[in-house]
Amino acid sequence: MTSDSLTIVTHSPEATQRLGRVLAGLVPNGTVIALHGELAAGKTCLVCGIAAGFATTETVSSPTFTIVNQYGESPKLYHVDLYRITAVEEILDLGYEDLFEPDGVCVIEWAERAARLLPADLVDILLEHAGPASRRITIANAGILPPNWSRVVSEEVGQGP
Numbered sequence: 001m002t003s004d005s006l007t008i009v010t011h012s013p014e015a016t017q018r019l020g021r022v023l024a025g026l027v028p029n030g031t032v033i034a035l036h037g038e039l040a041a042g043k044t045c046l047v048c049g050i051a052a053g054f055a056t057t058e059t060v061s062s063p064t065f066t067i068v069n070q071y072g073e074s075p076k077l078y079h080v081d082l083y084r085i086t087a088v089e090e091i092l093d094l095g096y097e098d099l100f101e102p103d104g105v106c107v108i109e110w111a112e113r114a115a116r117l118l119p120a121d122l123v124d125i126l127l128e129h130a131g132p133a134s135r136r137i138t139i140a141n142a143g144i145l146p147p148n149w150s151r152v153v154s155e156e157v158g159q160g161p
Contacts, residue, residue: 005140006150008157012133015157016042019137020049022156023123026149029075030102032119034111037127042135043109046127047079050107076104082113 010016023046027033033050035043048060051071060071060079071077111118121143130136141149 007138016045017049019157020046021053024050024053032122033107041127078106080108082110
């Protein structure tokens with residue numbers, strides 16, 4: 001990850017969601033958040049927290065079959081799940097560029113499947129298993145988050161190893 005990165009460990013799904021709520025307060029409209037991690041690493045749990053941070057009361061679920069779910073209005077949260085995508089051409093057919101609009105935030109699970117289509121300025125997040133309920137989460141900022149973002153996250157969620 002980049003030098004502008006932070007690794008923390010959450011010890012429960014609630015803590016992972018709290019991280020999502022904190023991030024929601026830091027990202028400006030138009031942000032793309034690329035999520036990486038194996039199955040059950042906490043990607044959707046993090047998205048639930050981001051949605052809660054945007055005051056979305058809708059139930060968030062992974063759009064594995066629908067590919068894209070939209071939550072809220074101002075800002076909109078575009079939740080994309082590329083797990084079932086096997087070729088970049090499928091993403092192109094989705095009209096993916098409409099998801100990078102300045103009216104909201106686009107969070108992409110399995111973002112590595114669309115790596116060449118993503119903007120250079122984004123927030124990259126790697127979620128890894130660190131125990132039965134614990135997750136090691138590395139956040140890399142590529143020019144999107146405010147200068148004090150890592151301090152805010154550390155204070156609000158807790159600093160990992």
